[in-house]
Amino acid sequence: MEDKIATHVRDIPRSGIRDFFEVVQTMRDVISLGIGEPDFTTPWHIREAALFSLEKGRTGYTSNLGLPRLRESIAAYVARNFHITYDAPTEVLVSVGVSEALDVALRALLNPGDEVLYHEPCYVSYSPSAILAHGVPVAVPVHEKDHFQLRAEDLEKRITPRSKVLLLNFPTNPTGATMPREALEQIADVCRRHDLIVLSDEIYAELTYDGADHVSIATLPGMRERTVFFHGVSKAWAMTGFRIGYACAPRVLIEAMMKIHQYAILCAPTTSQDAAIEALDHGEAAMRHMRDEYGLRRNYITAALNAMGLPCPLPRGAFYVFPDIRSTGLSSREFSLRLLQEKKVAVVPGPAFGACGEGFVRCSYATGLDQIKIAMQRMKEFVEEMR
Numbered sequence: 605m606e607d608k609i610a611t612h613v614r615d616i617p618r619s620g621i622r623d624f625f626e627v628v629q630t631m632r633d634v635i636s637l638g639i640g641e642p643d644f645t646t647p648w649h650i651r652e653a654a655l656f657s658l659e660k661g662r663t664g665y666t667s668n669l670g671l672p673r674l675r676e677s678i679a680a681y682v683a684r685n686f687h688i689t690y691d692a693p694t695e696v697l698v699s700v701g702v703s704e705a706l707d708v709a710l711r712a713l714l715n716p717g718d719e720v721l722y723h724e725p726c727y728v729s730y731s732p733s734a735i736l737a738h739g740v741p742v743a744v745p746v747h748e749k750d751h752f753q754l755r756a757e758d759l760e761k762r763i764t765p766r767s768k769v770l771l772l773n774f775p776t777n778p779t780g781a782t783m784p785r786e787a788l789e790q791i792a793d794v795c796r797r798h799d800l801i802v803l804s805d806e807i808y809a810e811l812t813y814d815g816a817d818h819v820s821i822a823t824l825p826g827m828r829e830r831t832v833f834f835h836g837v838s839k840a841w842a843m844t845g846f847r848i849g850y851a852c853a854p855r856v857l858i859e860a861m862m863k864i865h866q867y868a869i870l871c872a873p874t875t876s877q878d879a880a881i882e883a884l885d886h887g888e889a890a891m892r893h894m895r896d897e898y899g900l901r902r903n904y905i906t907a908a909l910n911a912m913g914l915p916c917p918l919p920r921g922a923f924y925v926f927p928d929i930r931s932t933g934l935s936s937r938e939f940s941l942r943l944l945q946e947k948k949v950a951v952v953p954g955p956a957f958g959a960c961g962e963g964f965v966r967c968s969y970a971t972g973l974d975q976i977k978i979a980m981q982r983m984k985e986f987v988e989e990m991r
């Protein structure tokens with residue numbers, strides 16, 4: 605049967621995270637700093653909106669693009685918080701998570717062989733999604749010394765006549781990196797000069813700390829018309845299981861994406877769309893409360909890792925920290941496996957996010973502070989034993 609599977613699908617490796625967490629699941633009493641989803645339950649008023657939706661019998665399909673009322677909420681939210689205006693009826697598509705929107709955008713844009721640039725280490729789906737859309741993934745490594753920010757000259761070096769799309773994700777999974785406006789302006793300049801379309805995954809935008817302003821590349825001169833802005837409710841509103849994301853872009857792009865979405869998915873779940881309206885219209889206070897809690901955990905975990913000699917810059921966003929473990933003499937995989945077996949703490953080996961993640965591990969702080977404190981104590985003992 606193996607020979608029946610399409611070659612480009614067969615050749616994609618399984619996610620490194622999944623392999624690792626299959627081991628975790630067989631063990632007891634593990635503290636997991638491995639997960640990439642909030643430990644909070646969706647705020648009650650949002651769950652209640654989902655219940656009301658069911659109670660009212662709203663159990664049918666919605667329009668392919670999503671409920672008009674939700675698209676209005678999205679356009680208003682994006683205008684209010686990101687300072688970009690989109691026309692709700694024609695420039696907003698509601699998707700099954702950012703995951704689906706990214707897939708649909710790549711499939712709408714790429715001809716076979718077109719190149720997709722992205723900064724690495726990055727979210728595990730970028731390279732496989734490019735391949736599944738018959739594109740060619742081109743990783744641009746980023747470095748700890750640059751706080752894992754993308755440098756315009758590194759990007760420009762990898763541009764070829766086939767380069768078509770640049771995938772950006774700030775704040776970044778797995779490094780927590782953010783991009784200040786000036787650095788983003790240099791990237792925008794490269795995109796304009798080389799006529800790149802930008803897919804900007806801003807799913808962690810609300811989770812930025814220290815009062816830093818999140819800047820979307822779509823707001824920079826000449827960028828709105830060449831950018832697809834992706835966002836969703838999974839992270840900042842703790843709604844991963846609702847599966848609601850969205851893409852905002854010029855009409856022609858949304859129209860092309862809609863064709864794929866309509867045939868493959870039809871529409872995002874109605875109950876979840878109703879819940880997302882509540883999250884975007886009234887979810888500000890609950891979101892801030894969760895963000896402040898992540899902020900406290902971030903301070904604690906970053907200080908603890910640096911104190912045990914695993915250097916990491918203070919991440920400015922998301923809920924991940926990416927310490928350098930090279931001083932232990934172990935590879936990322938050995939470090940993660942032995943930490944799990946010997947101390948029952950799960951972290952993700954850096955190469956799961958791309959080859960240049962070797963020498964690092966990802967620790968998520970979407971876990972309660974009490975658990976994080978125990979995990980840091982165990983990790984400290986482990987690191988001392990390794991030296």
Ligand code: PMP
Binds near residue numbers: 640704848849
């Ligand atoms: N983008 C990034 C950078 C992510 O980390 C994740 C989830 N881990 C996603 C997209 C997927 O989000 P969604 O639940 O909206 O599909």
